[in-house]
Amino acid sequence: MDGRLAAYVVRRLLQAVPLMFVVLTINFTLVHLAPGDPITFLAGDQGNTQYFAEQRAKYDLDEPIAQQYGRYLLNAVRGDFGYSFSYGQGVFSIILERVPATLLLMLTAQALASVLGIFGGVLAARHRGGWVGTFIRTGAALGYALPVFWVGQLLILFFAFRMGLFPTFGMESPRSDYAGLRRIFDIAVHLVLPAVALSLAEVGLLIRITDASLRDLEGADFVRTARAKGLKERTVTYRHMLRNALLPIITVLGGRVGTLLTGAVLVEIVFAWPGLGRLLFQAALTRDYPLLMAMFIVSSASVVIANLVTDIAYVLLDPRVTYG
Amino acid sequence: MTRYLRQPMAVAGLALLLSLIWVALFAPQISSSPPKVGNADPLIAPSGAHLFGTDDLGRDTFSNVVYGTRAALLVGLVTAATSLALGGVVGIVAGYFGGYVDDFLMRVTETFQLMPRFFLALLMITVFGSGLWLVSLVLGLTFWPGTARVLRAQVLTIRGRDFIEAARAIGAGHMRMMLRHILPNAFAPVVVIAATQVGGAILTEAGLSFLGLGDPSLVTWGQMLNDSQRFFRTAWWLFVFPGAALMVTVLATTMIADGLNEALRPGR
Numbered sequence: 370m371d372g373r374l375a376a377y378v379v380r381r382l383l384q385a386v387p388l389m390f391v392v393l394t395i396n397f398t399l400v401h402l403a404p405g406d407p408i409t410f411l412a413g414d415q416g417n418t419q420y421f422a423e424q425r426a427k428y429d430l431d432e433p434i435a436q437q438y439g440r441y442l443l444n445a446v447r448g449d450f451g452y453s454f455s456y457g458q459g460v461f462s463i464i465l466e467r468v469p470a471t472l473l474l475m476l477t478a479q480a481l482a483s484v485l486g487i488f489g490g491v492l493a494a495r496h497r498g499g500w501v502g503t504f505i506r507t508g509a510a511l512g513y514a515l516p517v518f519w520v521g522q523l524l525i526l527f528f529a530f531r532m533g534l535f536p537t538f539g540m541e542s543p544r545s546d547y548a549g550l551r552r553i554f555d556i557a558v559h560l561v562l563p564a565v566a567l568s569l570a571e572v573g574l575l576i577r578i579t580d581a582s583l584r585d586l587e588g589a590d591f592v593r594t595a596r597a598k599g600l601k602e603r604t605v606t607y608r609h610m611l612r613n614a615l616l617p618i619i620t621v622l623g624g625r626v627g628t629l630l631t632g633a634v635l636v637e638i639v640f641a642w643p644g645l646g647r648l649l650f651q652a653a654l655t656r657d658y659p660l661l662m663a664m665f666i667v668s669s670a671s672v673v674i675a676n677l678v679t680d681i682a683y684v685l686l687d688p689r690v691t692y693g
Numbered sequence: 694m695t696r697y698l699r700q701p702m703a704v705a706g707l708a709l710l711l712s713l714i715w716v717a718l719f720a721p722q723i724s725s726s727p728p729k730v731g732n733a734d735p736l737i738a739p740s741g742a743h744l745f746g747t748d749d750l751g752r753d754t755f756s757n758v759v760y761g762t763r764a765a766l767l768v769g770l771v772t773a774a775t776s777l778a779l780g781g782v783v784g785i786v787a788g789y790f791g792g793y794v795d796d797f798l799m800r801v802t803e804t805f806q807l808m809p810r811f812f813l814a815l816l817m818i819t820v821f822g823s824g825l826w827l828v829s830l831v832l833g834l835t836f837w838p839g840t841a842r843v844l845r846a847q848v849l850t851i852r853g854r855d856f857i858e859a860a861r862a863i864g865a866g867h868m869r870m871m872l873r874h875i876l877p878n879a880f881a882p883v884v885v886i887a888a889t890q891v892g893g894a895i896l897t898e899a900g901l902s903f904l905g906l907g908d909p910s911l912v913t914w915g916q917m918l919n920d921s922q923r924f925f926r927t928a929w930w931l932f933v934f935p936g937a938a939l940m941v942t943v944l945a946t947t948m949i950a951d952g953l954n955e956a957l958r959p960g961r
Contacts, residue, residue: 388804395813403820410820507702510951514943516896518903519918519936526929631811635900639922653819653904661816668809676807 374684381680385673390442392669396662397441401434410658413454450666451659455651460663464645470540471644473556475633477564479622482571487618489572490579491606497584505576512573517632521566521639528562535562538641563640567632571625578621582614589613616687623679627672696956703952709945717762724756728912739930746930748920754930757912758938764913765895765942768829772894773887775833780840781883785871787841788848788879799845802838810835811897818906825908828898836890843886847879885953892946899939914939 400410412424424430429437444450453460489505496502529537536542540559547555583606586592591613595605630645637646645664652660697703716723725743726732731751739746745754787798814831821827851857852875860874901907902915914935921931 387800388807391804392808396816399816399820510702510947511940511944514892514940514947516899516903516915516918516936516939516943518900519932519939522918522921522925522932522936525925530926627807627809627811630809631897631900634811635903638904649815650904653815653906656819658819661819665809665812665816668812669807672807672809 381677388669388673392666393442393445397438450663453657453660455655455657460660464663464667467645467648470642471633474563474642475629477560478567481564482568482575486572486575487579489576493576493580494583495606509573509576512569515569517566517570518635518639520569521636524562524566540643563636563642567636578618579614582617583610586610586613619679619682623675626675630668697952700952700955702948706945706948706952710949713762713942716759717766720759720763724759726753726756728757728760736928745934748931754934757917758934760912761914764825764911767825768898769891769895771829772832772836773890775830776836776840776890777887780837781844784841784844785848785876788845789871789875802841806838808835811900814901823906823908825911832894832897839886840883843882844879847882848875851875851878881957885950888946888950892943896943
């Protein structure tokens with residue numbers, strides 16, 4: 370990495386500080402603003418007097434509020450986001466354990482959506498006015514309006530129950546001890562339906578964005594020049610127009626990480642996928658506040674990172690964009 | 694207006710939304726039983742008597758879907774209104790005053806824009822309870838940055854025009870400038886984003902309800918989808934109909950937003 374890019378990354382990371390500060394402050398405020406004793410939010414409502422006394426001391430709850438706040442921020446900077454009372458573990462390690470499964474689902478869905486969405490968008494743009502274009506555009510609006518978890522339920526109904534093509538839940542076959550390729554295949558088979566469910570809305574959105582960006586380029590001089598050179602329409606679309614349309618597409622993709630994570634969480638619940646979704650579901654049921662607050666922090670951080678990656682991609686892809 | 698009405702999809706979207714509003718208003722007349730009241734046999738498949746079947750407690754699914762329209766539209770509209778109010782003030786002030794005010798307000802806007810709304814709303818609900826109004830307000834707090842940015846961009850294009858200069862010359866104050874002269878001319882694109890926010894808010898609330906965090910005093914489609922999970926293999930009608938209602942509602946808002954966007958495109 371050259372020095373200027375490194376400096377840029379550092380500067381952008383510093384810009385994320387206000388957001389993380391606001392997020393932590395919201396968490397802290399909620400605990401103290403909520404009806405009831407703050408200790409029940411931090412340590413649950415199960416336990417004897419001694420337990421609560423220990424916990425009160427641990428969180429400085431008898432100290433002035435400013436000191437508690439300072440302690441909270443300091444702990445967060447050190448990576449200590451609290452202790453889950455239902456799991457009896459630090460929340461950060463619990464979340465980290467579930468991240469790979471969720472990431473696998475998100476990345477697969479995003480890859481699928483990128484291919485189908487960009488290709489579909491190009492197709493819609495090339496057949497503007499015709500029935501193919503209208504069909505794709507209507508499908509895209511429909512896909513964009515679909516609740517992901519409902520799509521998941523429908524997919525299970527048709528492709529798992531009725532047709533028996535795919536497993537209905539989990540990431541691996543229960544009580545199987547597959548290894549190597551066999552295991553990868555097993556996971557892949559389990560991944561198909563959740564990934565499709567999660568990707569449909571993104572496909573819809575990407576078709577719309579690609580189509581719209583291509584339309585905006587329609588009158589551009591370089592497009593006219595390319596056509597005047599006698600290039601094939603296919604070459605003009607893919608080599609000249611799509612390259613320019615990619616930047617707005619990447620911006621949209623980067624801004625969708627929060628939505629994608631939300632979708633993943635919901636899809637995971639439908640498919641009993643062992644990621645963050647089930648964790649969040651349980652945490653909401655048991656009112657495991659430290660875990661819920663940590664999920665808020667982690668999701669915010671992931672949005673920040675995604676934005677950073679998007680900006681770097683922007684700089685690398687478009688020579689006109691400078692490290693601003 | 695005529696440019697909007699010339700688009701079949703946009704008109705269809707508007708018609709859909711008006712029908713949904715009609716359903717929400719006349720829910721007691723349309724449904725065959727009050728919401729959440731079980732007075733039929735459990736788990737009857739769709740038939741003439743129970744159009745969408747019944748659930749495990751003998752509640753009529755059609756009636757619940759009809760009543761669910763109320764919660765969905767309420768969430769959508771209150772969220773969009775909150776977002777419009779907050780984002781409107783921030784956007785117009787930032788665009789009108791420019792300079793440091795603009796810099797500061799845009800920093801704040803960016804910060805809020807990055808906040809993952811689903812996770813924030815989920816946290817707020819578990820702490821304060823899942824009243825529909827609270828959910829709508831929290832969602833509004835996370836949707837406003839979009840409104841603010843669109844309005845600001847629009848104000849920036851208007852600020853330098855002659856009629857603004859003229860208004861200033863005759864001594865119009867800041868408030869008057871913003872409300873009487875700038876806002877009416879900058880408002881159109883904001884309506885587009887408000888329409889998309891209605892759909893977004895409805896989907897987000899449905900997701901929260903699906904997690905079991907819906908308002909317990911109301912029927913919401915997300916709750917129905919959550920309840921249906923246990924009868925997944927046996928009673929398809931319990932999740933097909935509420936989900937379809939959700940899809941149709943969001944689709945209507947998308948079609949309206951597209952139509953407005955198209956109608957506002959310059960030079961066509």
